[in-house]
Ligand SMILES: C=C(O[C@@H]1C=C(C(=O)O)C=C[C@H]1O)C(=O)O
């Protein structure tokens with residue numbers, strides 16, 4: 001018996017002192033019962049309301065047992081409960097293979113790295129694993145209870161009208177004011193259990209194992225202080241053999257049937273093909289497509305910061321759950337970092353927070369005004385493989401109910417809000433997401449038949465529609481060569497390839513190779529609170545430049561102006577010395593410099609300083625807006641935010657596919673309008689000419705509304721779009737062209 005679980009007495013063994021001496025075996029018998037028996041006793045203890053001690057049951061896809069052994073299993077872990085303050089405190093001493101620690105990381109863990117959130121004090125609890133058993137899934141299902149205690153008094157903390165109003169407010173006040181492109185707001189369903197929570201959780205797990213075969217983890221984690229039970233579709237991050245994988249899932253198609261049955265595209269009971277038609281509408285829905293691209297961009301930022309080889313994108317694919325279908329990408333890269341550092345660096349997924357991450361967290365705290373407990377955090381299984389390398393498997397805690405010993409059930413659920421979200425649509429989405437878990441507690445009708453998991457290969461028509469989404473995306477992020485082949489479990493079924501293959505002409509122009517005019521030049525990228533800066537750095541490096549990235553608060557031009565807000569760090573000589581200064585993208589209203597906003601003041605001063613110096617300067621999005629402002633072009637807030645929007649534009653006479661994440665824009669009025677910023681010459685393929693105090697500026701403007709897509713001056717370039725975004729198919733080529741032109745034109749200034 002496991003000494004940590006005295007509540008579970010041995011079932012069959014008589015105490016040795018009661019046996020006649022001749023019956024005593026020469027060798028002590030194995031006292032370890034078979035795994036299914038251990039589970040049976042655990043279930044019995046829970047049903048009797050006894051304390052089963054900390055344990056977990058995990059049905060893991062991908063990196064789980066299936067991949068190794070080809071049979072379905074439920075992992076049973078037991079261990080000691082520990083509570084730690086920081087992720088780094090999770091104990092992972094070398095030695096032994098297999099899982100060692102199973103942690104539940106609350107959302108408030110963000111405070112550990114100084115990121116904003118409503119701090120509800122939820123603890124970082126973990127099981128230090130003392131026992132790891134594998135129970136064949138069939139045996140487990142035979143032992144798990146089919147019925148749990150009844151549950152009553154359910155309802156959402158925010159009613160539908162209140163949630164819809166929050167959706168409206170975020171779209172209008174945050175996305176509509178340049179604070180970011182997507183935000184996830186949650187609401188929580190609560191109810192009360194009439195019996196022991198671990199027993200209720202086991203019955204719910206049984207239900208979910210049947211109904212959610214498409215889940216990434218179907219699991220129950222009982223720490224003694226709480227029980228989490230759920231079927232989460234989404235891997236947040238895993239690390240196997242130095243291969244780090246993230247899995248942004250976004251876009252939600254609500255399945256029509258109620259109560260739901262199996263979702264089969266060739267379902268003979270759906271002769272009209274209604275299910276298929278609905279799925280096709282979803283796959284072609286601009287909002288759903290944009291949602292996934294936005295979270296792909298945001299997770300690429302994380303991967304770019306985390307891995308030494310950038311990241312590689314695979315997908316998109318469908319992720320099928322019982323009542324809904326999602327779309328997903330997979331991102332892989334290489335990192336030798338300690339798995340606890342990987343966890344710490346990825347708090348938390350953009351699919352449960354928003355973009356850009358830091359400001360999204362502020363927006364969440366502002367609108368949600370209550371803690372998230374474990375919602376949006378992760379479960380994390382840490383251990384070692386047979387070669388002694390650390391392993392990590394961390395799903396996102398969504399579609400997960402928390403049961404507390406006092407019988408409270410909480411199920412938080414959210415939706416990704418984007419510029420074209422509708423309050424009613426997002427509210428309906430939260431109901432559908434909650435339904436699968438609520439059904440497991442008898443709070444919603446159960447599906448009539450088991451759900452079919454996502455097939456290994458997609459239906460060819462659907463696969464083609466999915467693959468076509470990549471034609472407008474940046475090859476650069478699809479063909480970064482991984483250091484080693486992807487492990488088979490990293491590649492999901494029906495892997496869609498990017499249409500441009502290695503070796504093609506398009507591929508070589510889009511994947512980066514050192515440029516003669518750029519190679520070896522030094523660049524300082526100023527991060528204006530958007531990790532797009534790190535993606536830009538990867539692209540610039542691929543063009544041969546030497547790149548440093550620094551937060552805006554640590555970069556400041558030399559100034560004698562003592563009235564200006566005090567910089568955190570003294571003037572940096574490299575401001576003058578670097579061959580190229582890049583002012584990066586960032587959230588917020590660029591004109592807020594007038595009210596003294598420290599970030600906007602600092603960035604604008606950098607633009608002024610570098611312009612006066614006459615040395616190469618590139619402004620991207622927010623950086624471009626502040627550059628345009630210094631040049632004398634007016635800035636306007638768009639009525640139609642371009643947050644997360646791919647467009648084909650006319651860029652100095654060439655059609656270019658680029659991605660926008662902006663609500664503001666510089667505007668140059670059309671000829672005949674006498675307002676400031678009037679271009680002084682008519683349009684040409686070279687763009688219109690605007691005379692600024694820093695020399696003539698060529699403008700690439702939108703013919704419809706006059707907004708400035710890009711500008712070229714004697715020593716500077718501005719881009720309203722994001723060349724680094726996955727939405728910018730032509731981003732890398734634009735950077736190459738614009739920077740080469742800039743360096744060809746810019747006088748060589750000796751620095752000494
Ligand atoms: C936020 C949740 O789910 C996330 C949001 C999705 C969406 O908005 O389409 C889809 C999958 C998840 O990444 C949740 O279940 O609470």
Ligand SMILES: NC(=O)CC[C@H](N)C(=O)O
Pocket residue numbers: 177178179180530584585586587588589590620621622623661662663664665
């Ligand atoms: N991505 C950005 O740099 C955005 C700039 C600015 N916050 C806007 O929304 O227009």
